[in-house]
Amino acid sequence: MFGIGGATVLEPFLLSSIDKITNKYLYDWAVENKFDQGLIASDLLVSLPSSGIYQTELDKMEDEAFIAIITGQKPVDYFDTFVEEYKKAGYEILEKEANEWWATMQ
DSSP states (O other), rough: OOOSSSOOOOOOOOOOOHHHHHHHHHHHHHTTTTTTSSSSOOOOSSSOOOOOHHHHHHHHHHHHHHHHHTSSSOOOHHHHHHHHHHHIIIIIIHHHHHHHHHHHHH
């Protein structure tokens, strides 16, 4: 979903050439089941200046929101509230820094 400076990205099963060597069984299974297709990978190759300030709390917020929605403690439409709170809690700053970094890579 989000995760500019952290581990969360839209890549539920990202395969690498190292995976092919270190765990051939898992790699072959993933390819056979097409888990190597249609992934959105993060191109962010650096840690952002403000990651140390915001990322831990953002990761915690994300985990708590997803767990609350999945377990039924919060309704599915709570996700919209979560996104607004997430942005205000530091994501907007990380997004700005990521976009500034990306502009230098063009």
